[in-house]
Amino acid sequence: MATTTVHRSARTRENASAAGRVRAHSPYTNWFYLPAAVIYGVLFLVPTVIAFYFSLTRWSIFDSKFIGFDNYKTFFQEPALVSSLWHTLIYAVLTSGLKVVLGLGLAMLLTSQIIGRGYLRSVVFFPVLVSTIGVGLTFTVLMNPERGLINQSLDLIGITGPGWLTDPSLALISVGLVDVWKGIGLATLIYIAGIVSIPQEYFEAARMDGAGAWDNFRHIVLPLARPATVTVIILSLIGGLRSFDLIWAMTKGGPGFTSDVIASVIYKQYQAGFYGLSTAGNVVLFLVVTAIVLPLSRFLNRKEVEL
């Protein structure tokens, strides 16, 4: 390595004098974009763009007929469909809020002097890698109102557990909690990376000034782990707004439509053969995600760190 470095500086000088010739042999070519551009363009960009047209049509397997904004009217008039919009927002805010709070707490715990730190980090992170459907089906059994492990355990200490997935007012929240169980490892990991990168000098200086654990947390960790917070919020909002498989595995949007989100409505309408309506749902989801995530990430990334 050392020898190449020496040679290199001599060659660079040579290059500079013959810049025109080197430019003609530029080692970078736009052809390298081609394979990725074709696949991404054809299977992601084109569908995203034509979705806007097809959402304005009555569309079946055979043909599509332009019907203006009727699909959107249906979407915003049908109570079951409108409620899916609210459920999506509740689900995303609930899960990303809990992931921020619990993830930061766990990361503080797992960067402190604690026994079994490696074990704890592994065990918290492992669910991230497990199949979402597997997790969903497992918790559906554990949350069974009469025989499930959760309510059986609550019975032992004299509490009658609720019907986690059968109570219409609770189903969406229960699925959200399982989502947090599965995803908390990633949030924790991101926070750990953020906390570890804080220079130790800050904590030493704070100790000189007689700061306690709370002061450390409030005035050093919280402001300096801000990039991690931004990442966790953005990632879990994107994931939460698009969430489909966990909800599908646990409740299929039920009981009734009380845990239906936009993504599950898209699937249900697709299954029922209402392709136009399904695509309108997709466009709505697209607009909701960009309308929330883009301004939020701009706002969160703009503010400077204040100690």
Add this chain to the structure above:
Amino acid sequence: MPRKNFALSAVAIVLSIVVFLVPFAFIVLTAMKTRQEASLLDFSWPTQFRFVQNFIDVVQARDYMLIIAFINSTILTVASVTLMVVFGAMVAFTLQRKRSKWNGLINMFVLAGLIIPPAVVPTIWVLQKAGLFRTLPGLILVEIAFGLAFVILLFRAFIGTIPRELDEAAVIDGAGPARLFFRVILPLLKPVIVTSIVVQSVAVFNDFTNPLYFLPGDQNATVQLTLYNFSSQYNTQYNLLFMNILLITIPPLIMFLFFNRQIVAGMTSGAVKG
């Protein structure tokens, strides 16, 4: 050096067992039970161990569907992740090295790929026009298209740390773009290649939504879809269901045991910078 906090450690370990280990223990225990015992859904030690029998039953179910599904998932994962990584690295390299007026636009597309939810039915429409709907190659291409953005992001950050002088030296030695990239640059990207392979393999292997939409049908099932073999609304064979969950958790578990460090590196990259 502050002393270790024993009380806090004890609480944390007990809580971790209750919250994180019990669900996994439940999966393993139920996978070993007889059908009657499993249907009680309780957390108990099996009276009869049926591990081998359940294993055979799951594998044989519906004409060895699980075996076919494992083959399908393996092809899907290997093919899509390989191409995703090569194509993504090529884009990231050119994007990082070459200044052009398109860079802003390409960066925007990369971000769009991370944020925008794919339009499902229009994608099916495109696949159908290309004759790729309900085919494994079609699904492979879809996974590549949806996974590229994340790979490009990972690679771009890493390629920034490789000195440009290396490219110049290779060019002086007569290397063209392809030679420069595949012979000189790609070998240097090994850490980030391993990271992206591991992270994306787990993601593709665990993917449920895309196979559900783009590769429906029993003979094409991927492993995630086999979970629905044993559950119907009234008659679920819980012992076999949980055996199935156990079996499809093994590949990610192996990944986790061998590549823990790379997974962590990949998933937290960019977190510190924001």
